[in-house]
Amino acid sequence: xxxxFIHRAAVSFGLANLYLLALTGPLISSAHDLxxxxxxxxxxxxxxxxxxxxxxxxxxxxxxxxxxxxERLMVAIWSATxxxxxxxxxxxxxxxxxxxxxxxxxxxxxLASLATFLAIVLSGRMRRAFEKVQPLAATVLGFFAxxxxxxxxxLVWFGWQARDLNPxxxxxxxxxATAVVKPHIIWIVLDELSYQQVYEQRFPGLQLxxxxxxxxxxxxxxxxxxxxxxxxxxxPSLLTGTPVNGISVSGAGMLSALHNAATHQxxxxxxxxxxxxxxxxxxxxxxxxxxxxxYCRILPSVxxxxxxxxxxxTPARLSPQGNAALNTVLPLRLLWKRVRHFFGIGPAVxxxxxxxxxxxxxxxxxLLAAGDDxxxxxxxxxxxxxxxxxxxxxxxxxxxxxxALHHTxxxxxxxxxxxxxGHVRTLLAERGEWDSSTVVVMGDHSWRTKLIWANSDGWxxxxxxxxxxxxxxxxxxxxxxxxxxxxxxxxxTPFAAVRTRAMFDAMLQGRVQSPAELQSWVANQR
Numbered sequence: 028x029x030x031x032f033i034h035r036a037a038v039s040f041g042l043a044n045l046y047l048l049a050l051t052g053p054l055i056s057s058a059h060d061l062x063x064x065x066x067x068x069x070x071x072x073x074x075x076x077x078x079x080x081x082x083x084x085x086x087x088x089x090x091x092x093x094x095x096x097x098e099r100l101m102v103a104i105w106s107a108t109x110x111x112x113x114x115x116x117x118x119x120x121x122x123x124x125x126x127x128x129x130x131x132x133x134x135x136x137x138l139a140s141l142a143t144f145l146a147i148v149l150s151g152r153m154r155r156a157f158e159k160v161q162p163l164a165a166t167v168l169g170f171f172a173x174x175x176x177x178x179x180x181x182l183v184w185f186g187w188q189a190r191d192l193n194p195x196x197x198x199x200x201x202x203x204a205t206a207v208v209k210p211h212i213i214w215i216v217l218d219e220l221s222y223q224q225v226y227e228q229r230f231p232g233l234q235l236x237x238x239x240x241x242x243x244x245x246x247x248x249x250x251x252x253x254x255x256x257x258x259x260x261x262x263p264s265l266l267t268g269t270p271v272n273g274i275s276v277s278g279a280g281m282l283s284a285l286h287n288a289a290t291h292q293x294x295x296x297x298x299x300x301x302x303x304x305x306x307x308x309x310x311x312x313x314x315x316x317x318x319x320x321x322y323c324r325i326l327p328s329v330x331x332x333x334x335x336x337x338x339x340x341t342p343a344r345l346s347p348q349g350n351a352a353l354n355t356v357l358p359l360r361l362l363w364k365r366v367r368h369f370f371g372i373g374p375a376v377x378x379x380x381x382x383x384x385x386x387x388x389x390x391x392x393x394l395l396a397a398g399d400d401x402x403x404x405x406x407x408x409x410x411x412x413x414x415x416x417x418x419x420x421x422x423x424x425x426x427x428x429x430x431a432l433h434h435t436x437x438x439x440x441x442x443x444x445x446x447x448x449g450h451v452r453t454l455l456a457e458r459g460e461w462d463s464s465t466v467v468v469m470g471d472h473s474w475r476t477k478l479i480w481a482n483s484d485g486w487x488x489x490x491x492x493x494x495x496x497x498x499x500x501x502x503x504x505x506x507x508x509x510x511x512x513x514x515x516x517x518x519x520t521p522f523a524a525v526r527t528r529a530m531f532d533a534m535l536q537g538r539v540q541s542p543a544e545l546q547s548w549v550a551n552q553r
Contacts, residue, residue, distance in 0.1 A: 031095075034165070039087035041168035043080055044175035045112060049119040050076045050342040050358070055181040059276040062189045063259075063321060064339045067347030069280070073186030075345060075354035080179065102154050105161055106147045110140040127379065127484065188278030196327035199307065209311055210510055211464035212534060213402075214411045215451065216265075217444045218258060218318065218418040219437075220470025222249065223500040230438045230493045233425075237449035238504075241468060245508035246516040246542050248549075253472045253503050254525045258319050261471040261524075262413070266301040266326075268528035269294070282325045296325070302528040303329035306409035309535040314407035316398040318390055318415040332407050334397040338386035340379075380420075380434055380485070388422040388430045390415050395447070402454050409535075412451070417441040417474075420485035436489040437474055463510050465534055469524070470503030507545060516542040518549055526552055 044051070053061045054076060062069055090108070094101040114136045121128050146153045224230070225238050226247070254264035255272060263285055264271035273286030275293065284293045298304065303313045307329060314332035315322050323333040341347065343358040364374075391414070398412045416423075421435030425442035448468065455461040474494070480486055481497035491497065503524065530548070533539040539548050 034169070035088055035091045036084075037169040037172040038165050039091060040084050040175050041171035042087050042108060043083040044171060044178055045168075046083060046115055047076075047080050048116070049122055050079065051178050051182060052119070052123060053342055054185060055178055059185070059278055059280065060259075061339060061341065062185070062192065062278070062280040063276045063282075064319065064337050065189075065192060065280065065341075065347045066321075066335070066337060066339075067193060067349075069189035069192040069347070070186065071349055071351045071354050072341060072345050072347055073182060073189070074351045075357070076342065077179070077182050077186070078355050079358055080182075099148075102157060103148055105164075106144050106157055109164055110144050113140055185278045189280055192280050193321075193324060196323040196330075196333060198323075198327050198330050198333060199313070200331075209408050211455070211460055212306070212311070212409045212531070213451075213455075213464055213466045214409075214531070215448070215466065215468045216262070216317075216411065216413040216471050217447075217468065217504075218413065218415055218471055219474055220417060220441075220444060220468075220504045221474040221500065222251065222470070222502040222504040224437070224441060224474060224493065225504045227500075228495075230441075230489075233438055233442065235442070235445040237445045237452060240452070241448065241466075241506055241508060243515050244513050245466075245506045246512075246518060246545055248505040248507075248518045248522050249502070250519060250521045251469075251502050251505040252521060252523045253470075253501060254523075254527075256472050256475060256478060256501075258471050262317075262320050263296065264525050265471070265527045266303070267296075268302075268525060270525050280321065280324060282321075298326045298329045301326065301329060302531050303409070305528070305532050305535055311409035311535070312407050313409045314401045314404070315411045315413075316394055316401050317411060317413035318394055319413070322413075332401055332404065334394075334401070336390050336393045336397075338390055340382065340386070344382070381432075383420060383485075384422045384431065384434065387415060387418075387420070391422075391443075395450075398451075399454065402451065403458075413471075414444070414447060416444040416447060419474075419480050419490075420483075421487075434485045434487070436487045436493070437480075438489055438493050464508075465510055466508040467506070467527075467531075468508075469505045469527070473499075473501050473503045475499065509539070509541060509545065512542060514542070516546070518546060520549065522549055522552070 054073060065072070087108070090104050094104040114133065117136060118128050118133065147157045148154070225235060226242065229235065253261065254270065255261045260271045260274055263269075263274060263282065267285065269285055270288040271285045272288040274282060275284040275286070277283045282296045285296050286293050303315075303326060306313050312331045313329060315326070315330055316334045318335070319337045320335065322335045323330070327333065339347070343361060345354045345357055394414055398414070401407055401410055401412075417437055417440035419437050419440065421437060421439040422431055423439045423443040424431040424435055425439045431439075452461055455464060476490075476494040476499045477497045478499060480490065481494070505522070505524065529552070530539065533548050539545050
């Protein structure tokens with residue numbers, strides 16, 4: 028009696044883990060990427076996933092116990108549960124690589140599984156063939172149950188580590204009594220801003236008045252080498268001045284180490300070794316509003332003001348801002364909605380495209396409001412604004428000037444980036460601070476056409492035309508407007524963006540205050 032139950036429990040546990048890999052996989056990744064980008068609670072994600080895993084395990088135990096009542100029932104239950112695996116696993120593993128399964132492939136796999144199931148149930152010959160395969164399948168599932176134990180242990184351990192993921196940050200305490208009024212230094216990072224698309228080969232008919240106005244009164248760098256191609260590595264590189272080609276994130280969602288691309292060694296990440304500490308040492312008050320990276324979690328000791336936002340695409344669309352009880356039933360609710368829609372009863376579940384537009388546009392609106400609050404705060408005078416435009420996929424319709432209900436092009440989002448830059452300029456001009464401010468506008472990297480987007484579902488004909496068939500130009504836009512600068516200048520010599528911290532240090536120390544001094548400083552960096 029005990030031995031058959033243990034066998035059923037092992038097989039059921041292995042099967043439950045295979046069914047729910049799409050839920051558990053992102054949470055047990057050694058990169059901790061999902062946890063790193065969560066803006067809410069990790070517990071309301073981990074706990075429901077663990078509950079769903081254990082609940083499905085119990086359901087399978089019951090099904091396999093029921094299957095023992097008759098031979099025909101056993102074949103039906105075993106074949107149904109096993110033949111669902113190809114469709115589930117293909118979608119799961121494609122999702123791990125950031126791709127979706129084409130509908131025709133998904134439908135073909137589902138029809139093949141259904142046809143095989145019917146053949147096994149209705150044909151004695153197929154049933155006998157399946158019965159020979161069943162013991163091998165049970166052995167494989169029993170082996171995977173051991174992997175499932177490891178998965179469950181990792182879920183519990185990583186969930187415990189991330190239990191207090193986003194507490195209210197204990198920011199650096201600004202000493203307003205002794206603070207010295209200093210001209211603003213405003214650093215604007217527009218994610219995926221391409222020099223080629225803004226200035227060199229602009230899409231026909233695209234108007235970018237704010238970028239044109241900035242070019243007329245700033246120094247433009249035309250040959251910038253980006254600090255990398257991925258934001259998770261580029262921003263730490265820009266902040267520290269270290270060439271970074273890899274980061275290490277702890278289970279608690281903290282940036283723990285950087286891999287130095289030059290020395291090929293891991294070095295501990297320290298907020299005290301960043302440009303924000305340099306600004307504090309120079310008597311500035313620091314502020315940051317940013318996207319994607321959990322800035323307030325990893326830099327609180329060197330920031331006087333901080334806000335960050337990034338809506339992550341979570342498994343089964345579990346909400347880190349929700350609660351564990353609602354998230355526990357959410358996977359079942361989504362499954363029920365999909366089944367109802369399949370039979371024409373209810374509306375379709377929001378597509379991945381619709382979810383992406385909501386998250387991306389929502390991030391932009393949140394960061395726009397928070398950035399305005401920071402710019403209007405007279406106590407903050409060294410400010411980083413990292414905005415999620417013109418990063419694909421587009422969500423702005425430049426013709427209507429509104430958020431779209433469908434994916435738009437990179438060119439559309441580039442128009443929104445121009446609109447944002449003009450908004451910042453107007454805000455500072457109204458306060459009488461534009462002329463006296465140092466403003467650095469840059470892309471963290473360029474538009475990653477063939478590197479990422481050209482083969483994705485959201486790549487549009489306008490993207491294809493603007494990029495000349497997906498050709499990649501690695502140069503990010505990079506402009507520096509110094510105080511009271513009213514003429515244009517160019518630096519056409521190569522400049523490594525990783526030197527941005529060093530450039531800010533020269534500004535903070537008063538060594539770069541004019542275009543001539545900037546050009547001289549850049550020349551000495553080679």
